[in-house]
Amino acid sequence: MSLSVSVKNALPFADGSEIMSEIAAAHDTLLSGSGRGNDFLGWVRLPFDYDKEEFKRVKAAAKKIREQSDLLIVIGIGGSYLGARAAIEYISSPNYNMFRKDGTPMIVFAGNSISSDQAQEIIDLTSGMDFSVNVISKSGTTTEPAISFRIFKALCEQRYGAAAKDRIFATTDAARGALKTLADAAGYECFVIPDNVGGRFSVLTPVGLLPIAVAGIDIDSIMQGAADMASKLHVPGEDNPAWQYAAARNALYRKGYTTEIIAAYEPRFRYMGEWWKQLYGESEGKELKGIFPASVDLTADLHSMGQYIQQGLRNIFETVVGFESFRTNVTVPDGDKLDGLDFLVGRPLSEINDMAAKGTALAHVDGGVPNLSVTVEKADAYSFGELVYFFEFACGLSGYTLGVNPFDQPGVEAYKKNMFALIGKPGYEDMRKALLERL
Amino acid sequence: MSLSVSVKNALPFADGSEIMSEIAAAHDTLLSGSGRGNDFLGWVRLPFDYDKEEFKRVKAAAKKIREQSDLLIVIGIGGSYLGARAAIEYISSPNYNMFRKDGTPMIVFAGNSISSDQAQEIIDLTSGMDFSVNVISKSGTTTEPAISFRIFKALCEQRYGAAAKDRIFATTDAARGALKTLADAAGYECFVIPDNVGGRFSVLTPVGLLPIAVAGIDIDSIMQGAADMASKLHVPGEDNPAWQYAAARNALYRKGYTTEIIAAYEPRFRYMGEWWKQLYGESEGKELKGIFPASVDLTADLHSMGQYIQQGLRNIFETVVGFESFRTNVTVPDGDKLDGLDFLVGRPLSEINDMAAKGTALAHVDGGVPNLSVTVEKADAYSFGELVYFFEFACGLSGYTLGVNPFDQPGVEAYKKNMFALIGKPGYEDMRKALLERL
Numbered sequence: 094m095s096l097s098v099s100v101k102n103a104l105p106f107a108d109g110s111e112i113m114s115e116i117a118a119a120h121d122t123l124l125s126g127s128g129r130g131n132d133f134l135g136w137v138r139l140p141f142d143y144d145k146e147e148f149k150r151v152k153a154a155a156k157k158i159r160e161q162s163d164l165l166i167v168i169g170i171g172g173s174y175l176g177a178r179a180a181i182e183y184i185s186s187p188n189y190n191m192f193r194k195d196g197t198p199m200i201v202f203a204g205n206s207i208s209s210d211q212a213q214e215i216i217d218l219t220s221g222m223d224f225s226v227n228v229i230s231k232s233g234t235t236t237e238p239a240i241s242f243r244i245f246k247a248l249c250e251q252r253y254g255a256a257a258k259d260r261i262f263a264t265t266d267a268a269r270g271a272l273k274t275l276a277d278a279a280g281y282e283c284f285v286i287p288d289n290v291g292g293r294f295s296v297l298t299p300v301g302l303l304p305i306a307v308a309g310i311d312i313d314s315i316m317q318g319a320a321d322m323a324s325k326l327h328v329p330g331e332d333n334p335a336w337q338y339a340a341a342r343n344a345l346y347r348k349g350y351t352t353e354i355i356a357a358y359e360p361r362f363r364y365m366g367e368w369w370k371q372l373y374g375e376s377e378g379k380e381l382k383g384i385f386p387a388s389v390d391l392t393a394d395l396h397s398m399g400q401y402i403q404q405g406l407r408n409i410f411e412t413v414v415g416f417e418s419f420r421t422n423v424t425v426p427d428g429d430k431l432d433g434l435d436f437l438v439g440r441p442l443s444e445i446n447d448m449a450a451k452g453t454a455l456a457h458v459d460g461g462v463p464n465l466s467v468t469v470e471k472a473d474a475y476s477f478g479e480l481v482y483f484f485e486f487a488c489g490l491s492g493y494t495l496g497v498n499p500f501d502q503p504g505v506e507a508y509k510k511n512m513f514a515l516i517g518k519p520g521y522e523d524m525r526k527a528l529l530e531r532l
Numbered sequence: 533m534s535l536s537v538s539v540k541n542a543l544p545f546a547d548g549s550e551i552m553s554e555i556a557a558a559h560d561t562l563l564s565g566s567g568r569g570n571d572f573l574g575w576v577r578l579p580f581d582y583d584k585e586e587f588k589r590v591k592a593a594a595k596k597i598r599e600q601s602d603l604l605i606v607i608g609i610g611g612s613y614l615g616a617r618a619a620i621e622y623i624s625s626p627n628y629n630m631f632r633k634d635g636t637p638m639i640v641f642a643g644n645s646i647s648s649d650q651a652q653e654i655i656d657l658t659s660g661m662d663f664s665v666n667v668i669s670k671s672g673t674t675t676e677p678a679i680s681f682r683i684f685k686a687l688c689e690q691r692y693g694a695a696a697k698d699r700i701f702a703t704t705d706a707a708r709g710a711l712k713t714l715a716d717a718a719g720y721e722c723f724v725i726p727d728n729v730g731g732r733f734s735v736l737t738p739v740g741l742l743p744i745a746v747a748g749i750d751i752d753s754i755m756q757g758a759a760d761m762a763s764k765l766h767v768p769g770e771d772n773p774a775w776q777y778a779a780a781r782n783a784l785y786r787k788g789y790t791t792e793i794i795a796a797y798e799p800r801f802r803y804m805g806e807w808w809k810q811l812y813g814e815s816e817g818k819e820l821k822g823i824f825p826a827s828v829d830l831t832a833d834l835h836s837m838g839q840y841i842q843q844g845l846r847n848i849f850e851t852v853v854g855f856e857s858f859r860t861n862v863t864v865p866d867g868d869k870l871d872g873l874d875f876l877v878g879r880p881l882s883e884i885n886d887m888a889a890k891g892t893a894l895a896h897v898d899g900g901v902p903n904l905s906v907t908v909e910k911a912d913a914y915s916f917g918e919l920v921y922f923f924e925f926a927c928g929l930s931g932y933t934l935g936v937n938p939f940d941q942p943g944v945e946a947y948k949k950n951m952f953a954l955i956g957k958p959g960y961e962d963m964r965k966a967l968l969e970r971l
Binding site: 210237275351359360384398408409421423441502504 | 610651657731790800831840842847848864880943950953957967
């Protein structure tokens, strides 16, 4: 079964079919490349047009990293972090580092904060483990990964001397920038972040693919899932799943449902939720508008956020990602009947989980929360590719329908400037003075 | 330094001092026990009035679990899950299972979903490891933990035979319920969930304290932090930090800031954020009102949610938890100056992180996002106790000010009933028929 969308449980609240003409226009704008941000549309045909030679190099590098390392330190932030982590948790395990098999190395993500404690933990982890480093940064000057790269480059050189260069892999600009210059001078193997693919759309480039491949995941299957999805979604029509999703959520937004909660009933989806939040939040949250993206892990969070969802302020809707089949088949064992669950003995957890999902959707609808659902066959590499492309394409449609440029992120600079000024970066002296007066 | 609150960066948007009389009234209602939900106020004096003998038994059981186990499986959901996980991540490490020291066992949380994959992973983990089980459930009939307990009880009995009873620890009702009855019959050591302490307020009872103590954390220090905080917060006054926080967030809510984002600049805070979301969401999200609770991990999420926060829909405010001192002291090393960071060489990451936090707060205020801050001395057991009590007390004040019963959760039953009906629980036949027609 290919990915499908159901908007049935949103219809009592808002009818996306009323704005299908706008979605159709957005579709044309997106595929013709005639809209805002059209210099960042490289992701649209990426599942067909990716660099096959580089793809082979990614696999070869992953093999080399697996052979030479007990630990891979992946340095990146935002779009250079969330996609790979989401893939590894979703396809392999949310506890990959506890359960990894077949000799794949531990994989830790660094440079996604300025926390000293986080850096120290990873430094401690390297002692006694052979490690490699994958540094991911278009420019090489983003503060968090740049600080982290200084730390782990130094550690790698202390440990391995001249051979450090065979343990550092740079995913960066094809030709320009601090990291590219440094990598070429040092002789690191380099992979390319294409100019026309923004960070949050980059998981199907080496940004995501190298760490994902190191985890032993079949990246061909990911690309196949994305390509199959792209083939379907490029065909215009009201039954296009991306049209349905984009139309429903925009229709809901216009009716005052301004927060979207993404949910799944499998813990392995958690970082897919984080990846999705960046994709939608960063694409739509601008010009003082956009749907606020949130996430929950169910059924866990039915016992924390469930009360709010059921009976709180009615400006929320939810999008639930579900599965048709499952990787394991644990059943309810015999036990003491006092717990009232004897009627479940022998039944698969996946079946009970599915009833929880269906029952929850109806309970939330009855409570005034519109419910969208996205269903894939199984949580695996192929559906990861499908989901990535589906959410990306629907995001492009959604952003154009909202009337923003879905491919820029002008607001991300604001905190950086203030931070640079406060820590005394040369050139920011006047700003520093003004900010210090406000502290 | 004790916990402090600053509302300075919220004042341009809403002035909490205008509703201090309401907060004062809520304070009286809370401490006099005269308000709605007053049969669930056991948490108010818990840091002073807890059962000292049972506290000793918690420590002894933790020691026994450490000695006999490589792995502790903690079975619980909602308030029987998030508090212990939050404490272990915040006080020990967000990667506790990778970095545990001094012979403490691996600790995994089960029964917080109906995921077959999650259950299977933990089943796999037990092979080759000696394990103990801590099952936490007031009634013993909540579906998720009850299914999980059937699984791991059976596994424990298969492995250890009659000695299984020395490896199973039940945290449950003092006298009634399925789990208490079963535990007494089997001879499990039991710990008490007090009748007058709701799940989301229970982390300072054995619900949280037993798993926390197993992780080697000083639970006396936690209780001391909570007691010191309670002594301060019980004194009425406009400089009471809980008054300031409750007043500011209610004032903001009335001005249309209906989503609160909790944030910290340390990854160890992540599950404190999840715990906080349950505390506030479940306490306030009812009667079609309440602030929607969300969370971000910074600076990571400045590169994902940062764009939305800076320039999206202006119905959000943020509460940032910060620290005065840090546990590690990593500094920026020498490196290639191309990254533009040479001016940072030798400076502590904690200092740069602090400037990021201060700069971000001002950037967000300039972008129209009110900013509240809560500061503690250091991320440790003592400040965990402070933060828990602070957020609990402020939550009580907030809920009464909002005009709801902060101590019930009537909406949590809705999904359970639908789930029971759909999976065919005896007695739900009519409801099942009605629901099936809607699927």
